[in-house]
């Protein structure tokens with residue numbers, strides 16, 4: 541008897557998804573192979589795995605920027621056809637528009653019809669991300685952490701159902717990354733927003749995730765799924781507890797070793 545493990549309330553479903561790219565020399569590159577998972581409302585899923593294993597490909601498929609070669613990517617049970625504001629994507633590198641000010645960047649996706657509520661939302665997000673004083677500045681004058689705060693505010697201001705974050709804090713130093721993780725958790729708290737976040741950082745995965753998906757090297761397959769211990773306040777202090785330390789070690793042990801070069 542076949543058991544259906546995907547719960548009916550799932551927001552996003554990957555069903556037997558494979559993705560093959562053809563590179564500039566017409567070689568086939570299988571980026572993903574038989575990916576199966578579901579994300580439920582309010583769930584925080586973190587994807588980790590070695591470089592080039594198809595993590596960004598998963599996010600691009602979920603965003604609707606790419607289509608699977610085989611299998612299905614479903615959103616509310618329907619195949620994803622194109623990008624949608626309900627599925628906000630923050631890219632691996634700083635995804636702000638350099639020609640717009642901080643205020644204009646954050647307001648970018650807002651529906652222009654209700655300007656009063658837009659002004660309120662804008663001022664809330666400027667304060668929430670600590671960017672009030674920089675509202676009229678252009679991104680080139682901001683630090684990396686500030687730019688990622690702009691990108692987060694721009695994505696969250698439209699109240700997405702699903703937040704897709706591709707190594708959003710990867711380029712930041714450790715203390716800034718730590719504050720950004722806390723800011724992200726604060727931003728989504730109580731919003732019901734689901735998150736699919738890609739990182740290389742096992743500690744980051746343990747702090748943020750309800751569920752951690754570990755990928756294999758290319759072609760990307762799901763190697764394992766880990767559920768961190770209940771983690772209400774989610775802070776780095778949890779790493780002194782034996783539960784977290786042993787899960788960290790277990791994931792590290794399973795993490796595929798990558799050979800780079802000849």
Ligand SMILES: Nc1ncnc2c1ncn2[C@@H]1O[C@H](COP(=O)(O)OP(=O)(O)OP(=O)(O)O)[C@@H](O)[C@H]1O
Pocket residue numbers: 561562563569570571590591592593594595596597598632758
């Ligand atoms: N548009 C494309 N054309 C050809 N090959 C591609 C394309 N996009 C991705 N690939 C290939 O698919 C594989 C997976 O790429 P992807 O960017 O998803 O990896 P990743 O896990 O996000 O890597 P990283 O951790 O370095 O960001 C890589 O081998 C990459 O070269």
Ligand SMILES: [Mg+2]
Pocket residue numbers: 595596597632706
């Ligand atoms: Mg990537």
